[in-house]
Amino acid sequence: MTRHSYAIARFSGxxxxxxxxxxxxxxxxxxLLNDLEKQTTDPLKREVVTxxxxxxxxxxxxxxxxxxxxxxxxxxxxxxxxxxxGAYEFFGxxxxxxxxxxxxxxxxxxxxxxxxxxxxxxxxxxxxxKALQQTTGTRAMPVSVTLFASSAINTLKFNEPVERTTAxxxxxxxxxxxxxxxSPALSVQLMPTLIHRNYVAKEGxxxxxxxxxAGLRQKLTKRLALTADYFYLLPGNTAxxxxxxxxxxxxxxTGGHVFQLHLTNSKGMTxxxxxxxxxxxxxxxxxxxxxxVARSFTIKSQL
Amino acid sequence: xxxxxxxxxxxxxxLTAQAHAQGKYxxxxxxxxxxxxxxxxxxxxxxxxxxxVLDLATSQLxxxxxxxGFVFKRTLMxxxxxxxxxxxxxxxxxxxxxxxxxxxxxxxATAGPHSVQVAxxxxxxxxxxxxxxxxxxxLKGGQxxxxxxxxxxxxxxxxxxxxxxxxxxxxxxxxxxALTCQAVASAVGAVAKPTN
Numbered sequence: 458m459t460r461h462s463y464a465i466a467r468f469s470g471x472x473x474x475x476x477x478x479x480x481x482x483x484x485x486x487x488x489l490l491n492d493l494e495k496q497t498t499d500p501l502k503r504e505v506v507t508x509x510x511x512x513x514x515x516x517x518x519x520x521x522x523x524x525x526x527x528x529x530x531x532x533x534x535x536x537x538x539x540x541x542x543g544a545y546e547f548f549g550x551x552x553x554x555x556x557x558x559x560x561x562x563x564x565x566x567x568x569x570x571x572x573x574x575x576x577x578x579x580x581x582x583x584x585x586x587k588a589l590q591q592t593t594g595t596r597a598m599p600v601s602v603t604l605f606a607s608s609a610i611n612t613l614k615f616n617e618p619v620e621r622t623t624a625x626x627x628x629x630x631x632x633x634x635x636x637x638x639x640s641p642a643l644s645v646q647l648m649p650t651l652i653h654r655n656y657v658a659k660e661g662x663x664x665x666x667x668x669x670x671a672g673l674r675q676k677l678t679k680r681l682a683l684t685a686d687y688f689y690l691l692p693g694n695t696a697x698x699x700x701x702x703x704x705x706x707x708x709x710x711t712g713g714h715v716f717q718l719h720l721t722n723s724k725g726m727t728x729x730x731x732x733x734x735x736x737x738x739x740x741x742x743x744x745x746x747x748x749x750v751a752r753s754f755t756i757k758s759q760l
Numbered sequence: 761x762x763x764x765x766x767x768x769x770x771x772x773x774x775l776t777a778q779a780h781a782q783g784k785y786x787x788x789x790x791x792x793x794x795x796x797x798x799x800x801x802x803x804x805x806x807x808x809x810x811x812x813v814l815d816l817a818t819s820q821l822x823x824x825x826x827x828x829g830f831v832f833k834r835t836l837m838x839x840x841x842x843x844x845x846x847x848x849x850x851x852x853x854x855x856x857x858x859x860x861x862x863x864x865x866x867x868x869a870t871a872g873p874h875s876v877q878v879a880x881x882x883x884x885x886x887x888x889x890x891x892x893x894x895x896x897x898x899l900k901g902g903q904x905x906x907x908x909x910x911x912x913x914x915x916x917x918x919x920x921x922x923x924x925x926x927x928x929x930x931x932x933x934x935x936x937x938a939l940t941c942q943a944v945a946s947a948v949g950a951v952a953k954p955t956n
Contacts (some may be wrong), residue, residue: 473891487811489815489820489821489822489857490822490824490855490857491824492813493786493811493812493813493822493823493824493856494824494853496786496788496811497788497824504828507842507843508829508839508841508842508843524835525835525836525839526835528835528836529836562835588805624885633934641850679844679847679920680844680922705942710840710844710923711925712926740886753831753834753835753836755834755835758833758834759832759833759834759835759838760804760805760831760832760833
């Protein structure tokens with residue numbers, strides 16, 4: 458070899474070294490985070506959509522939400538009298554119907570609950586199961602589906618002509634709650650509903666009442682949302698005699714708990730009351746002012 | 761024949777030295793937790809889905825974590841954290857990119873943790889802040905262990921805290937990072953692109 462070729466070798470070696478050094482450091486500076494993101498961002502990953510609704514109830518209806526694993530929710534639901542009851546009744550504020558309930562998340566998907574309404578001294582118990590959860594990503598689940606089943610027992614004393622049997626005091630509710638969170642602000646829910654009543658007072662009244670409900674939540678700000686729900690009674694005797702339940706309201710989140718304030722034509726707060734027995738005409742002023750306060754207690758820590 | 765060999769030797773040495781003492785180290789299951797202490801309530805959350813890559817050769821490091829990966833004691837708190845505080849639908853990731861300002865890879869050969877300084881950009885809730893953080897790194901059994909504890913003030917990242925819970929959430933939240941990183945064989949080969 459000649460000296461000439463040594464020089465070329467030396468020179469090219471230098472160039473390679475410099476180039477190597479340059480590219481590696483430049484790449485490290487700009488691409489380290491990008492590389493990391495590329496490796497960790499899995500486009501196929503499906504993520505569950507959370508917080509479709511702020512609370513476990515929209516207004517009258519249940520929402521697809523459950524309290525969550527190990528969380529006990531205490532709900533105070535309150536309805537005053539109708540706004541059109543006049544000054545003597547202080548526009549409804551003199552009267553009140555109350556439902557107290559506990560809801561507990563056995564798992565993230567399954568919840569059990571018990572409640573007591575002052576209306577007809579009714580106890581109710583329910584199961585709620587998140588069968589499907591809306592997800593994002595490829596082959597995403599478009600909706601969340603929660604199954605809801607409840608039974609309610611009227612514990613009034615009936616003395617005449619005879620005391621009623623236990624079976625005749627029971628009513629059952631079955632619902633499929635289907636919801637989609639269209640955007641962080643807007644969520645919509647549909648709810649096919651069946652109410653089965655073991656006992657009806659008059660001939661011609663339906664033991665099985667079918668209805669389709671719809672609910673929505675539109676956030677106005679981060680902590681304030683408009684809500685509405687509505688139950689359409691499928692044609693039949695009940696639909697002829699009673700009104701479709703309508704509620705409009707706001708959800709206010711204060712940090713610790715959620716206040717729900719609403720106006721509705723339904724006095725009852727369990728399905729057996731508001732679906733087949735709503736008698737108020739919303740547009741004639743038979744409007745009950747009401748609120749729901751939910752307080753959550755952590756029974757089982759997630760950590 | 762001597763001279764090309766001499767020329768080659770330092771290059772070879774340089775290459776092997778780089779491959780040996782540094783390489784990249786990375787993890788996808790690092791831990792980031794934070795604590796907020798107030799007279800009324802202690803709040804704690806853990807995220808074990810932290811991805812991090814530390815490059816000892818260039819002193820560069822980067823972190824990325826899904827904000828939704830934070831687990832709280834209370835489910836409601838977790839929901840509020842994502843919905844209202846960090847707005848994780850809008851800002852799904854928190855990232856850090858920066859460098860060791862005083863790392864000497866040679867000292868890592870000695871056992872035990874070594875204190876280092878890390879400086880860089882911390883991004884969360886769509887806001888980027890320059891931070892300087894004391895950290896500790898240790899090479900142990902082929903793994904790189906890295907820890908750091910530093911304060912973060914939610915207000916610096918435009919994380920709004922409503923008046924009613926202001927007494928419950930600390931003005932300054934303590935963040936703790938703990939990583940166990942594996943050596944990455946090759947920086948190029950490590951970038952595995954998912955194929956559709």
